[in-house]
Amino acid sequence: xxxxxxxxxxxxxxxxxxxxxxxxxxxxxxxxxxxxxxxxxxxxxxxxxxxxxxxxxxxxxxxxxxxxxxxxxxxxxxxxxxxxxxxxxxxxxxxxxxxxxxxxxxxxxxxxxxxxxx
Amino acid sequence: xxxxxxxxxxxxxxxxxxxxxxxxxxxxxxxxxxxxxxxxxxxxxxxxxxxxxxxxxxxxxxxxxxxxxxxxxxxxxxxxxxxxxxxxxxxxxxxxxxxxxxxxxxx
Numbered sequence: 001x002x003x004x005x006x007x008x009x010x011x012x013x014x015x016x017x018x019x020x021x022x023x024x025x026x027x028x029x030x031x032x033x034x035x036x037x038x039x040x041x042x043x044x045x046x047x048x049x050x051x052x053x054x055x056x057x058x059x060x061x062x063x064x065x066x067x068x069x070x071x072x073x074x075x076x077x078x079x080x081x082x083x084x085x086x087x088x089x090x091x092x093x094x095x096x097x098x099x100x101x102x103x104x105x106x107x108x109x110x111x112x113x114x115x116x117x118x
Numbered sequence: 119x120x121x122x123x124x125x126x127x128x129x130x131x132x133x134x135x136x137x138x139x140x141x142x143x144x145x146x147x148x149x150x151x152x153x154x155x156x157x158x159x160x161x162x163x164x165x166x167x168x169x170x171x172x173x174x175x176x177x178x179x180x181x182x183x184x185x186x187x188x189x190x191x192x193x194x195x196x197x198x199x200x201x202x203x204x205x206x207x208x209x210x211x212x213x214x215x216x217x218x219x220x221x222x223x224x225x
Contacts, residue, residue: 004161047154047205049214062213096162103209104152104167110160 002027004097006112012091013118018084020112022097029078030055035100036073036080040093041111048093052100053080087116120144120208124217130225135196139220141189141206150210153182153191156203156219165204166191196222 008020022036029036037052037060051061053071061069065084073080084091094111101107121144131137141151149169156162164173166182169189179194193200201224206217 046218047207047216049216060212064213103150104164105154105162105207106164106167106173108162108164 002099002107004099004107004109006095006097006109008112008114010113010115012087012114012116014088014116015086018082018087018091018114018116020082020095020097020114021079022081022109023077023079024099025078029073029080030075033102035060036071037098037100037105038071038082039096039098039105039108041096042090042093050082050084050095052098089116092116119213120147120211120215122206122208122215122217124204124206124220126220127218128221128223130223131196132225133196133198137193137196137222139191139204139206139222141184141191141217143187143189143208143210146186147208147210149185150208151182151184151189152207152209154205154207155200156205 003025005023012018035052035054038050041047051071053059053073068085070083092115094113096111097109098105099107123142125140151169153166154162165176165180169184170182181192183190201222203219203221205219
């Protein structure tokens with residue numbers, strides 16, 4: 001059974017960089033046809049797609065965050081990562097790592113709450 | 119961006135009720151519409167893909183339909199474990215967008 005687990009700091013200061021890692025277990029991160037990505041849910045708001053990456057490194061980002069986001073993959077460690085620079089309070093959210101299977105997001109992590117505050 | 123609008127929100131219902139959640143897209147998205155269930159502290163769950171394809175392991179009381187701009191998620195007989203928040207999502211055009219969510223509460 002595929003499992004995704006987010007890890008990283010729960011508190012980030014304004015203007016700094018948010019970094020999260022998602023560890024994949026139970027399936028190969030190099031399987032073709034799958035993408036690995038991030039979705040967030042801000043307090044009291046809905047879900048927002050951030051972006052995703054193929055195991056070969058092709059990336060796709062939402063335009064509103066594209067200038068601040070980097071998603072990378074480390075196939076040797078079966079994990080992928082999110083970096084979001086110059087964070088503000090508006091970036092406070094639960095961050096979910098996900099697998100995208102051709103179209104839908106078929107597996108999700110439990111989510112990691114990241115608070116931006118000084 | 120394609121806007122996804124869900125209704126109603128919130129929705130109050132009782133165990134055993136039949137409920138329908140509607141999702142409307144701001145432009146035609148064919149059947150590129152997926153539904154998810156979110157519960158606090160748990161990994162979100164994909165219920166239905168491509169408008170009407172029930173995912174393996176999802177109870178048959180869940181069903182989806184629609185194409186173009188109008189879609190529905192129906193739960194035929196609510197069970198206690200179904201009280202959650204439901205989101206629709208389109209993948210017809212980038213950026214991928216979600217509805218604002220429908221919270222399903224116990225009446």
